[in-house]
Amino acid sequence: LMNTDIITVRPDITIDTVLRYLRRHEEMPDTTDNIFVVTRKDRYIGLLPITRMLVSDPNIEVRDIMDTEVEAIEADLDDSEVANLFERHDWVSAPVINKQGRILGRITIDDVVDVIREDADHSLMRMAGLDEDEDTFAPVFKTSRRRAVWLGINLLTALLASFMIGLFQDTIEQVVALAILMPIVASMGGIAGSQALTLVIRGQALGHVERSNIAYLLNREVIVGAINGTLWALVVASIASWWFADMTIGFIIAIAMIINLVIAAISGTSLPVILKAIHIDPALAGGVILTTITDVVGFCAFLGLATLFYA
Amino acid sequence: LMNTDIITVRPDITIDTVLRYLRRHEEMPDTTDNIFVVTRKDRYIGLLPITRMLVSDPNIEVRDIMDTEVEAIEADLDDSEVANLFERHDWVSAPVINKQGRILGRITIDDVVDVIREDADHSLMRMAGLDEDEDTFAPVFKTSRRRAVWLGINLLTALLASFMIGLFQDTIEQVVALAILMPIVASMGGIAGSQALTLVIRGQALGHVERSNIAYLLNREVIVGAINGTLWALVVASIASWWFADMTIGFIIAIAMIINLVIAAISGTSLPVILKAIHIDPALAGGVILTTITDVVGFCAFLGLATLFYA
Structure with a gap:
């Protein structure tokens, strides 16, 4: 379910630096609504929603507007439980971490929708x-x-x-x-x-x-x-x-x-x-x-x- | 299914102008991945994906990078058909128009997910x-x-x-x-x-x-x-x-x-x-x-x- 096309930034840089960094990309991965904030050792700290970045003062730092409330998904979590989390929280994408808290990739809603459809279809058809x-x-x-x-x-x-x-x-x-x-x-x-x-x-x-x-x-x-x-x-x-x-x-x-x-x-x-x-x-x-x-x-x-x- | 919290821009302004316009907002609506490009009479022309805007030269115009391939959803389309469109195209949000092509609002994936779940559950439970x-x-x-x-x-x-x-x-x-x-x-x-x-x-x-x-x-x-x-x-x-x-x-x-x-x-x-x-x-x-x-x-x-x- 996970894909690895993520963009990560450090918490201590300014929004302006992030924007300049993004502009160096040819394009951003599909369904990117969040950039992931990580430590130097790639440990997941929080989310930087792109929309929040666009309405913020470019001179403030990532840590000032990042969202640390959203917990990352552990890599071994069951697909159906991932789908339940997405449904409950209305997520578009969510970070995936290993047991040590290191970021591995992300899961996006378009793949989760397939899981939801399959899960529900599964019961109907199998019965x-x-x-x-x-x-x-x-x-x-x-x-x-x-x-x-x-x-x-x-x-x-x-x-x-x-x-x-x-x-x-x-x-x-x-x-x-x-x-x-x-x-x-x-x-x-x-x-x-x-x-x-x-x-x-x-x-x-x-x-x-x-x-x-x-x-x-x-x-x-x-x-x-x-x-x-x-x-x-x-x-x-x-x-x-x-x-x-x-x-x-x-x-x-x-x-x-x-x-x-x-x-x-x-x-x-x-x-x-x-x-x-x-x-x-x-x-x-x-x-x-x-x-x-x-x-x-x-x-x-x-x-x-x-x-x-x-x- | 539709909500009306959309952000629209004209095709003939520069990306830089759009970015400055967005910065005047307190925050952007949840699940905003596209800004909608409309004529002076609010007729829908195309989409401006936020991620594409972030990797573009700020001096080019909206019309140069907007996506005119994505057709808008007509307001009277059945919920299940809307869900099928979202699944087929991996959309996160899509514009809704009336018969005259005027933009009315948008539909977002978090609401579509509920429709998909209900549709599938519906058959299972009703049987x-x-x-x-x-x-x-x-x-x-x-x-x-x-x-x-x-x-x-x-x-x-x-x-x-x-x-x-x-x-x-x-x-x-x-x-x-x-x-x-x-x-x-x-x-x-x-x-x-x-x-x-x-x-x-x-x-x-x-x-x-x-x-x-x-x-x-x-x-x-x-x-x-x-x-x-x-x-x-x-x-x-x-x-x-x-x-x-x-x-x-x-x-x-x-x-x-x-x-x-x-x-x-x-x-x-x-x-x-x-x-x-x-x-x-x-x-x-x-x-x-x-x-x-x-x-x-x-x-x-x-x-x-x-x-x-x-x-």
Whole structure:
């Protein structure tokens, strides 16, 4: 992200000297809004904004108008965190230093904009199993191959769900209404879980989600899941009871939905944190794992409870 | 997006005059990298980059070093298009003009960065039914209410799917394997469709998808859907035939999957374009409508074919 085309000056020279020094250049690097003030040993001290220099008395010294408030970026800082700093402070360029405080170069907003766009695009595209630099108009064969892999991974999820349903084959044969209603339990869990998942993945990208607040967030999401689970469970229970003229099936689907929405909230919130800790991209893997959980839990809770009640 | 704190000069004055004029200011507006060159009637002519002024002979005129290549932004241009221009040209600031070419103000990169972040965030959040300024740490009640609405909308989708399954109740009672396998057809369609949907929504945000190339894109996605549909249909057909020791069910699920993946490709590609044309946010409504289509088509194709073959 860094480039090395910087202009540096010492703090003890006059603005007039700086202006004469600049005039010796053929041209200045693109996106230069600051000149960097350094010691004799190239240690970063502060910024000299060009615009401030233009409105100052040429006879005063650099140290009188330089800005020492702006901290330099350490060279090993993560690209996304650099982008967050630029966004927060409305920077156009910022100095980069090594551990010893020596200036190495600068980062400019035009490159940071690319990082911001990629970061945000990354989550969106990865959640659909697409590469973030997937071309909208890439050739058919290349596109097919990439997507085939993603469909294959999702097929494993679907097969696992089918296998779970298969375990309750006898119960379904007995009460066919279960086959009709079971997709509702799984799909509501999937929707609720993906809301929590998306929120946490975006919170991670913006740097809002940390180890310190994950407990609060988990707690909040579980309460939200329980409230909405209960609310819609009652609605679905009423519809199911009326549809199949059977109070038991209404009761079973209500309990199964509440269980699945709470599990969905826990999974959706904790999965991105766990995946990030083990260096797996939450946007890529989070959705598949979440769907597997909400499908398996949804089908098992619903069909399992039904087996208990109708056996 | 525009602000009006601009500094303008005439083309026929010397750089030295400009420098003396600037020195009369207390300070210059934040993020000033260009001074705007205008006629006596405030018509925009070109840019005078501050850095270029600093390396020039003070005795030459503004017209000799000004940049007339950079076109000004028209005041009514869409925010996202402004952002695309800034990204393409690595601008830090750009002039804004009215229809008559008169300068009105300028747009600066710090505000454009917010637009870029919001644009990208918007698609990600809306696809999960979240508000793009949804706070990761908003209070429980506020969050629950918003998400309850989204779950309710998705419940209608799930109920419609259940209703379709209910139409084939007799067939399921006869062949319980159908209940076990049917989620595979629906879920593979959903995954394939959401890949096309995400790609087109992002293409719209980047300004890549237009009326002129939608036919090409639709054609490509249908081919990709047919290739991957056939590929995974064969795999699923083999598994299903072996699992239930029944070639017929393998044949039925293969045909249903190919139908659903092609329909998913058509829907995923055309929905964002149709929704945008009728001024509905594709990121918000696209996923729900797509899931409805892939669920209904998936269940109906699979159970409908089964009814024909097993009746």
